[in-house]
Amino acid sequence: MSFDSGVIVDTFPKLLTGAVLTVQLVALSGLGGLALAFPIGIARSSRRPWVRALPWCYIFFFRGTPLLVQLFLVYYGLSQFSSIRHSELLWPYLRDPYWCALIAMSMNTAAYIAEILRGALQAVPRGEIEAAIAVGMSKTQILRRILVPRAVRIGLPAYSNEVILMLKGSALASTITLLELTGMARTIIAETYMPVEIFLAAGACYLAISFLMVRTFKLVENILNRHLRHAR
Amino acid sequence: MRFKSLLIAAAFATAGLCGQAFAAQKVRIGTEGAYPPFNQVDSKGNITGFDVDIAKALCAAAKLDCTIVTQDWDGIIPALNARKFDAIAASMSITEARKKAVDFTDPYYTNKLQFVAPKTSTFSPDQLKGKVLGAQRATIAGTWLEQHAKGAQIKLYDTQENAYLDLAAGRLDAILADKFVNYAWLKSDAGKDFEFKGKPVFNNDKIAIAVRKGDTSLREKLNAALKVILADGTYKKINEKYFPFSIY
Numbered sequence A: 001m002s003f004d005s006g007v008i009v010d011t012f013p014k015l016l017t018g019a020v021l022t023v024q025l026v027a028l029s030g031l032g033g034l035a036l037a038f039p040i041g042i043a044r045s046s047r048r049p050w051v052r053a054l055p056w057c058y059i060f061f062f063r064g065t066p067l068l069v070q071l072f073l074v075y076y077g078l079s080q081f082s083s084i085r086h087s088e089l090l091w092p093y094l095r096d097p098y099w100c101a102l103i104a105m106s107m108n109t110a111a112y113i114a115e116i117l118r119g120a121l122q123a124v125p126r127g128e129i130e131a132a133i134a135v136g137m138s139k140t141q142i143l144r145r146i147l148v149p150r151a152v153r154i155g156l157p158a159y160s161n162e163v164i165l166m167l168k169g170s171a172l173a174s175t176i177t178l179l180e181l182t183g184m185a186r187t188i189i190a191e192t193y194m195p196v197e198i199f200l201a202a203g204a205c206y207l208a209i210s211f212l213m214v215r216t217f218k219l220v221e222n223i224l225n226r227h228l229r230h231a232r
Numbered sequence B: 001m002r003f004k005s006l007l008i009a010a011a012f013a014t015a016g017l018c019g020q021a022f023a024a025q026k027v028r029i030g031t032e033g034a035y036p037p038f039n040q041v042d043s044k045g046n047i048t049g050f051d052v053d054i055a056k057a058l059c060a061a062a063k064l065d066c067t068i069v070t071q072d073w074d075g076i077i078p079a080l081n082a083r084k085f086d087a088i089a090a091s092m093s094i095t096e097a098r099k100k101a102v103d104f105t106d107p108y109y110t111n112k113l114q115f116v117a118p119k120t121s122t123f124s125p126d127q128l129k130g131k132v133l134g135a136q137r138a139t140i141a142g143t144w145l146e147q148h149a150k151g152a153q154i155k156l157y158d159t160q161e162n163a164y165l166d167l168a169a170g171r172l173d174a175i176l177a178d179k180f181v182n183y184a185w186l187k188s189d190a191g192k193d194f195e196f197k198g199k200p201v202f203n204n205d206k207i208a209i210a211v212r213k214g215d216t217s218l219r220e221k222l223n224a225a226l227k228v229i230l231a232d233g234t235y236k237k238i239n240e241k242y243f244p245f246s247i248y
Helices: A005-044 A049-064 A067-080 A097-123 A126-134 A139-176 A181-192 A195-224 B002-022 B050-062 B073-081 B140-148 B160-169 B179-187 B216-231 B234-242
Strands: B026-031 B039-041 B065-070 B087-093 B102-104 B109-118 B132-136 B153-157 B174-178 B194-212
Touching: A005 A049, A005 A097, A005 A139, A005 A181, A005 A195, A049 A097, A067 A097, A067 A139, A067 B160, A097 A139, A126 A139, A139 A181, A139 A195, A181 A195, A181 B073, B026 B050, B026 B073, B039 B050, B039 B087, B050 B065, B050 B087, B050 B216, B050 B234, B073 B087, B073 B102, B073 B194, B102 B216, B109 B140, B109 B160, B109 B179, B132 B140, B132 B160, B140 B153, B140 B174, B140 B194, B153 B160, B160 B174, B174 B179, B174 B194, B179 B194, B194 B216, B216 B234
Parallel strands: B026 B065, B026 B087, B132 B153, B132 B174
Antiparallel strands: B087 B194, B102 B194, B109 B174, B109 B194
């Protein structure tokens, strides 16, 4: 089989439109997941069992089932119920594969981020919390001023990992008709029958996106931890 | 070193020759397994359907030792060319674009493309603008929509079954697909609220088995076998198992 680099050049603009959708999905679900993860993660690290139980179940479900299954449950599963199909509030969103992908990906990544956050919260040195208690801070003050800022710094490398996993997970959105990078690549292959060339080009796009993400996170990490730079 | 590899090559060549002389030629046939009633996987995991029955009958007539394997539809031609299997029996339409990638046998049935929409809908194939239309990815239905349905939103699905699910969910105004596949779905429970809309938009859809480019020996064997099963009534028997009318 011969390698045809011309087809990569010809189809690259189409691939790029797919890449834009991929970045959009990852960025928005990353933010949505983060917003969901804070209450879940904080509740999950509570010492009270009844506060901990619900987030535990949530995390157990979303970490224990494949993202593909969750996508299908949201996209094909919910639409089986006629009450949802006739709901004027929900159906305009659930009808749209874009929203279904965002919902499934956000809820999935929220479970992982919540677990990262719990680990980070529990890794905050005990002495710092004791010092905060000693100067008379209230519980919410400790959470806002000590626990969360420290946990964010501790958890950031693990979070950047999770975002890159979501980048790769976003390829599954192609199964619910979205023409993101993988979906676009598969559609182009369906017309050209050149999987090696097109998947290579798509792979290069993913690499470029993840490279930019890694650099951005490194930058944020450096800014947040600038007080530690000289101590190292 | 060179002598050793020569010996190995000789051993392989002998084995190959002997194998050909004593056992029937082994042929792997790829199908999709998600395109009822032409090819599907039943609850026991067996691959069944019209395509599969025809493939088995052809193999019997040509005295080939065949195994059927499944492969996702949109990767089925690349997989054939990557030698994952030797022929595709998966209701594949002969098209000019595909002829550049594979060779086709003589057609074993003829299909049409026709729209399906809800019974309550006023959908007509003459007015596609602004409609949401579905088809399976990498099919002639998908290509037809891209060429003819200007101004419509086209959604492409991995499998035909997923397209039907979305039509039933109300995400699509209509589906364009092979008439006989639609026919089978409309007869099923899931399709009871839907019907054909308008006349077929494409009539002369010739379906054939695909082999790798240049694999003339396999193609000729299958062509000869097709003539045999058409003549001895095997084809008719298989046809009647699935449709009350001839689809040849």
